[in-house]
Amino acid sequence: MDRTELPAELRTAAPSRRQWVLRAAWLLLAVAAALYCGWRFTGPSPLQTNLLALLPATEADPVAEEAVDQLAGALGNRAVLLVSSDDAAHAKAAALQLGMALSASRAFASVTARVPPFDLGRITRFYLPYRFGLLTASDRALAGGDAEALRGALAERLYGLPGAGLATSLADDPFGWLQHWLMGLPLAASNLTLEDGLLVAHHGSTTSVLVIGTLPGSAFEADVQRGVLSAVAQGETALRAAWPDVNVARTGAVFYAESARRAAEHDVHVIGIVTLVGIALLMLWIFRSPRLLLLGFVSTALGILCALAATMLVFGKLHLLTLVFGASLIGEAVDYSIQYFIVYLSARQGWNARRGAREVLPALAVALATSLLGYAIVMFAPFPALRQIACFAIVGIFVAFASVIGLLPSLMTQPARRSPRTLFATAGAMLAKWHALIGGRRAWGVALALVAIAVPGWLQLRGDDDIHLLIQRDPALVAQERVVTNAVGMDNSAQFFVVRGATPESVLERTEALCARLAALTGAQALSGWQSVTSFVPSAQRQRADRALLGSHVFGDPGALRALLSGAGFRDDVVRTWMTSWTQSGEKSDDAVLRVEDWLAEPWSQPFRHLWLGRSASTPGAFAAVVIPQGITDANQPALIAAAHAVPGASFVDKAASVSRFFGVYRHDGAIWLAGALTLILLLTAARYGWRGAMLVAMPVWLAVGVTLAVFGYAHVRINLFNMLALMLVLGVGANYAVFLREGAMRANADIGAVWAGVLLSAATTLLSFGMLGMSSMPALKSFGSTLSLGIMVSVMLAPIGIGGMSTIQRRKA
Template structure:
């Protein structure tokens, strides 16, 4: 063995240093990933995290997040049966089982004993400023006769079924009428035997509500809730076979999305890995090369995983599933190195082989990074994660091929698939003769002519529901619960903002008046707002002024009217004195209110006649409705906000609701799904401009390496691949969306590699073109296998990615020989 062979066969200290450095990197990245996954799960299962900020007003965007958080920590269960006794008993059993499971912070099956008189006593000090619209109109009509009729109806009419007020404190029933309008319960729910019950036909349903101990998007919370409900449902079926259980809540959708993503990762990862292993074994016939190829790929995936969690803090499900498909692209670099290795046979020199393959890998890496870098600028958090994951993964895979594999592949190959390479060379020569050289322009013109009609048929569809698909079974159960409860909307709502809480309340009342005026198909079935619990100070003072002008303007006549109907003098006088005292205090109170949050101490003094928001928030019974008051904005400190949630929003009345919001200052109508869909449409159109710019940048990049003629020849296959892919979508009547456009960026970045690999192989002295073509076909096959598996994903967005990438890459590799020079020995 001569000195050169000895130097090649025996790893130097530099080679051992490289191996140690890569081993250290792998250990650090592996330990970091293990540490992150052994603690609280870093997986982000919140589908809203995929979506960008779409509202022009940051306060409105903040309202979306707050409302989602307020309503997302509940699990709502509906126990139903045609036998009312069975439904009630089963609901109590389920509530007890869920409480005993400790999977919930609290479970409400039986409504806790509550003194409803507390609500009456809370509002009683403010009674002279609380009038319904009907009572306001009656009082304004004036006259002793009107007051006498109102008093007679109060004394001799049927008793109220709602909150009752003492006759001495509310002789005309004005406060009782106002209390009857409080939206304290959903439209279809009543309290029977201490349970929240809904009756629909012969079916009786009982509501059970669980409060989660943590975020609905934490894996441990999801597992605990699902396990507890599964055990509870099994016990119900055993005791009452006629009982059914429906559920809804963010925790169920999040768990379903997480489970589907984990299934996707396992299926895509396993199928891709096994498929790539079989392909590489068939071509290379070397388990050692297979192992080294996966070492390079594993390093890229591991470092990408660690970097993504380090930078973003969490890992979105889309990123995890997409990462499983990145195996096919990351292994391309090692495949190209193996082709040079096998083609060199006994003349192999690891360092020289690295230098030979470096130009091709560098150009390929640059085009891939360009494609992913454009995706990085997309305004979607999950897409930024995907781009970051891919950039780190393919860069580390590239670096490991250039820096690590030469130190591990010092010995020449013992055998080479010469027959396969010879067949591939023959196939390449014939295919190049058919589509290469000057014929390439004819091929391009024919493909463009065929594609134009398809382009003209392209249509877009940016509906977010096509991209984020909810579990159909859960959606059906949600409809059952919503129908029983009578509350069918929290996705569309109004946001009312103002410089002070008082201004917010006044604008909310103006919105309520506009909604009340809507009629026919334009009218919502109802709405919830904070002013149904706390009128504005201006409205309270206006009601007081109305009473002062038409009721308390003549105290003697008022006392006489009360005495004539049987009120004792001291009772009548106490009521009149209560008015006088509260009237004096009301005049001393400031008009502005503070923006206290739940749990704040009441700001009003005893006897204070102006009801304030913070007083209501401090009441325990206000807890289910506190999400209606957002308080001081975090994003805009000088703003306060509240939400108004309409019911029965439909395509028929939504335009009227939007017009109502636009007609009022400080009011906006929020429909997150519609906003994102519009946003998708804008960026889909912008994506076409990005794609055109990227095609130009790739041409400029290739020109630096190959000159303008060579650059056009190398870029033409991927240009045509993009055009053919769009044409196929047009002919197939498949509507394109933003994810299709972003996938075309990746077609550009990945598909350009095949023509680059072929041209670089043809430019290398003594290169085996059959080996190069085999490597290109193998790279394309592994990439198609991995990205094609995205078509099996349960996530529609990834299906769009997979379909576009697969078609684009297939066309790219078929046309890649166009980039080969007519005379292979010529340097371009």
């Protein structure tokens, strides 16, 4: 028979110009997306490995949130290594060798093993011009006393033991006021001591030496991580060969970031490879056509590629959480092409590509709308990573949908050579039997029975809002961090105070008020200490008050003061010079006051500059400082919060607790979102199927949500925010299966067995991909995976309810 003698719908003419234009347009889109992604990955890595980027802005005060970011940046650019041994000589020699090896690696901007010589006199000389405004509390009490108290203080200064460390000369500081104040500086608020130029800590028989490396860039840059990890590994290997008795513990943001990146990359590879291979085998088993497999992955690859490009374009960065979730999106994106392939195989010789697209369009459009609804709700979640996931998924499934409707018809003009009729017939028989058990009039009885069984499970549901659901640190690194902090004697707490004010002076005054309240805490409420900028720079008010105290009680009677000093053995020229310094320091009051900017300009202030935040970038006209307490416990935390509330402009920041509270609020709100989404799906499907049909189509996914929650209740699995957000996706994805069956039953001459086989295949691919999230190292994705898997499984099992009465199937089969 000649081609011209074939019916029009069976002709397989060469692709038309319109089809070539469509192919070229899609190819252009794919090339553009691929080039953009390639360009982004060839430059600085767009991958975001900063765990703090996962967290929402939880502080009501934007200055406090800014403090969280600044502290993380200030303290996160260091790698700290502790070299320990029971042999002190070995520990010191190994630390020096490690320091030289790390310096030679060029992986660090600088490495400090041996502390460079420093002239402590520089600190004394810096504070000397301001000495008359710097008094300790005890000297303040003595200076305000009688002449006998002054005489006793002078005698102690002359005949007492010489001070160690920051000492002052008798000529410059006869009463030792400045020396006493300098001795209170928290320059070494740790267990470390300086031995042989090394920072050493002793614990029992163990000697530990600190080695500190400063990173050349952000701790969250992949190149920095690789360089640091390689250098440290090589250094540790050399140490083990030379000193087997030496141990090295390490901590720093760079190690946690590298661990998170490595775990996420492993997740991407495992989830992506297993999902791809699993889906490929399933599709080959059902379709027996490598060509359909290839076309299905073309559609899916377009969706994933465009989603990747769009996410980086919108957000600038791509979080590892998004990348791992994106690997699991393959199973959902391939659903659209599967439904088109089912229509294609069912048509056989009656195939017309454009007509096939029109037939499947209503089912895919409703399925797309429900999926977009689920992800759109997630888009409103206040977590940057979740918004990225929602953006990625929305673009990915929309492009996959569009490519099935717009591209695949131009690539599938030839009719199928074979069709799995036996498989479709078997699926149809199974559907008829299953529908007879749960469909038609029995659907309401099934629903009531499931609700009755689920109610006790619902009553056992409990919440869990722990921040570790989102961030879980490597236990090995946590153990090493504990070794370092115990040896050094410093807490690595994320809890601190933020003090804000309209001027730098008001910040200092309020900080002093807060520190006074902290000092007044006793017993179980007391702290072991704290770090504050006012330990280095008192407020101008405090300095002027100290000067005024000296002016009225010490320098008020120059003759008596001169006689006191001369009687103690001071030469007249020394007394005259010191008293002249007092007079000159008061001639210009501004010059007599130490200011924060003067202290910040000193090189030795660098380790403590994070205590002063300065002018706020988020709040115009605001300045801020932080106070970092040491020794926070459950017993004293309420007292610390109360102390902050008592000082204007002060707040106690506990990022972990804030995020946990935030999780709880949004978990409860999630229940409201879920109810709203259920209602929206009913309204959406009612526009297509009428109210009765909408109830039947929505019932499977409603029951799937209820059964999933009941299972968690019976299993005593605590519900978190991510379970609730995953249920939104169960609504969006799970509703598709009832829609596909309903639309298949409504299509004229449709093979309902083929439609059911397609639904089962779609569910299998989705379960395979989302189920793999349960193997993720990220707790949030595990919650997503378990909830999605259970919800989708129940949705597909109950999907035949959406068809309606048994007569519908019988009519279609006839």
